[in-house]
Amino acid sequence: MRRALVVGNWKMNGTRDSISELLRALVPAVSHGINGVDIVVCPPSPYLTVVADAIKGCEIVLGAQNAWCENGGAYTGEVAPGMLVDCRARYVILGHSERRQQLAETDELIAQKFVAAQREGLIPILCVGETLAQRDDGHAEATVSGQINAVLTVAGVAAFERAIIAYEPVWAIGTGCSASAQEAQQMHAFIRTLIAGHDEEVAGAVQLLYGGSVNPGNAAELFEQADIDGGLVGGASLDAAAFIEICNSVS
Numbered sequence: 212m213r214r215a216l217v218v219g220n221w222k223m224n225g226t227r228d229s230i231s232e233l234l235r236a237l238v239p240a241v242s243h244g245i246n247g248v249d250i251v252v253c254p255p256s257p258y259l260t261v262v263a264d265a266i267k268g269c270e271i272v273l274g275a276q277n278a279w280c281e282n283g284g285a286y287t288g289e290v291a292p293g294m295l296v297d298c299r300a301r302y303v304i305l306g307h308s309e310r311r312q313q314l315a316e317t318d319e320l321i322a323q324k325f326v327a328a329q330r331e332g333l334i335p336i337l338c339v340g341e342t343l344a345q346r347d348d349g350h351a352e353a354t355v356s357g358q359i360n361a362v363l364t365v366a367g368v369a370a371f372e373r374a375i376i377a378y379e380p381v382w383a384i385g386t387g388c389s390a391s392a393q394e395a396q397q398m399h400a401f402i403r404t405l406i407a408g409h410d411e412e413v414a415g416a417v418q419l420l421y422g423g424s425v426n427p428g429n430a431a432e433l434f435e436q437a438d439i440d441g442g443l444v445g446g447a448s449l450d451a452a453a454f455i456e457i458c459n460s461v462s
């Protein structure tokens with residue numbers, strides 16, 4: 212039985228004040244967990260320790276939004292996976308489409324980051340997903356399988372015993388236009404079958420999240436799909452009430 216997981220990706224938003232305000236609403240509401248749902252929040256790196264202190268003793272777990280593929284050295288501006296662990300992060304988002312597109316991150320670099328993150332004990336949340344043009348051209352599955360295969364080639368299927376995959380169609384991110392529950396389920400089933408081609412046990416256990424305009428109105432239908440184990444939530448995770456409602460939507 213896979214546990215449900217809801218991850219809030221705050222992206223490059225917030226100040227010390229606004230984050231404290233968000234946590235003042237969030238922490239009391241989820242301090243004992245919600246319906247057995249694992250809840251992770253991923254603040255911008257400068258606020259990791261602020262958030263780590265605020266969620267101490269409650270059921271919320273800390274994640275980061277990115278890490279570099281080496282654990283130290285002359286990489287100005289980058290953050291080492293070990294530093295994230297030192298800041299008490301347990302998860303790290305890797306391969307988000309915003310980084311793939313705006314920072315030209317390649318499948319190969321993301322695979323190296325994945326390995327480096329796991330080496331330091333972090334659980335990678337590997338983001339995959341196709342653009343609208345790729346979907347319209349009938350290349351959605353080929354795109355997603357290429358992104359996952361790049362990691363499988365370098366890390367091996369056993370690495371997915373300690374990793375999450377988030378399917379985020381690029382056209383659904385921040386657009387208010389989520390994939391339908393059926394479209395999302397179809398791709399999640401495809402991803403699980405892809406992993407099963409390497410190892411059925413790993414495929415049955417790996418948590419698959421959907422991301423892209425998840426909100427309190429569509430979360431329940433998305434999360435009740437057979438292969439969707441939760442969500443990677445962007446905009447709605449900045450609103451405590453909406454995020455709590457989304458967490459409560461897990462059946």
Ligand SMILES: O=C[C@H](O)COP(=O)(O)O
Nearest residue numbers: 220384385423424445446
């Ligand atoms: O990481 C989160 C995703 O990019 C989804 O963002 P969104 O919920 O604002 O569409």
